[in-house]
Amino acid sequence: DAKTTQPNSMESNEEEPVHLPCNHSTISGTDYIHWYRQLPSQGPEYVIHGLTSNVNNRMASLAIAEDRKSSTLILHRATLRDAAVYYCILPNTGNQFYFGTGTSLTVIP
Amino acid sequence: NAGVTQTPKFQVLKTGQSMTLQCAQDMNHEYMSWYRQDPGMGLRLIHYSVGAGITDQGEVPNGYNVSRSTTEDFPLRLLSAAPSQTSVYFCASRPGRRRQTEAFFGQGTRLTVV
Numbered sequence: 001d002a003k004t005t006q007p008n009s010m011e012s013n014e015e016e017p018v019h020l021p022c023n024h025s026t027i028s029g030t031d032y033i034h035w036y037r038q039l040p041s042q043g044p045e046y047v048i049h050g051l052t053s054n055v056n057n058r059m060a061s062l063a064i065a066e067d068r069k070s071s072t073l074i075l076h077r078a079t080l081r082d083a084a085v086y087y088c089i090l091p092n093t094g095n096q097f098y099f100g101t102g103t104s105l106t107v108i109p
Numbered sequence: 110n111a112g113v114t115q116t117p118k119f120q121v122l123k124t125g126q127s128m129t130l131q132c133a134q135d136m137n138h139e140y141m142s143w144y145r146q147d148p149g150m151g152l153r154l155i156h157y158s159v160g161a162g163i164t165d166q167g168e169v170p171n172g173y174n175v176s177r178s179t180t181e182d183f184p185l186r187l188l189s190a191a192p193s194q195t196s197v198y199f200c201a202s203r204p205g206r207r208r209q210t211e212a213f214f215g216q217g218t219r220l221t222v223v
Contacts, residue, residue, distance in 0.1 A: 042216065042217075043217050044152065044201075044212075044214045085151075096142065097154070099151035101150065
């Protein structure tokens with residue numbers, strides 16, 4: 001099963017874009033890339049997912065490298081409410097989600 | 110639409126006691142899972158179910174039992190609680206087998222074993 005690597009923490013100024021990287025060098029051709037985030041004292045919530053093409057939704061954008069060995073979650077204008085732990089996940093062969101430690105995002109007012 | 114509901118929200122147990130954490134979803138999802146999250150850590154998969162009557166072990170199954178008699182409910186049982194099981198427990202559900210489906214999480218049960 002493919003594994004992901006993310007920086008432990010990142011900081012961003014409020015209202016500036018944030019680029020959260022994820023490396024998944026052992027990804028297979030059928031692995032979807034999922035991103036979830038966990039606000040303080042809450043359960044994780046879905047952010048976005050993709051397979052090959054870049055994806056956009058109301059929360060964020062997902063940029064996937066051409067070789068699919070890495071991806072970047074883009075928050076276009078960080079707000080204080082975006083302070084959370086962000087998890088990059090590739091469902092395993094049993095289609096289960098295994099979480100790493102994620103990236104803790106701090107947004108500076 | 111309630112989504113994924115976990116009860117209780119908080120629980121304190123004495124070592125050796127047993128209890129059941131409840132999880133219910135009203136979205137007719139096939140997949141349900143239980144995770145635990147220790148302070149400063151990511152979520153770890155305990156047990157999961159791909160449909161009624163079918164369960165399997167995740168990363169950290171020891172000390173926990175599950176069953177899935179209905180699509181809606183997926184209870185997690187602690188047979189003899191230990192301090193090492195102090196954690197926040199999250200239940201999740203997903204529509205089905207496809208890898209692109211979104212997971213929905215409950216708000217968690219904070220368990221303390223003394």
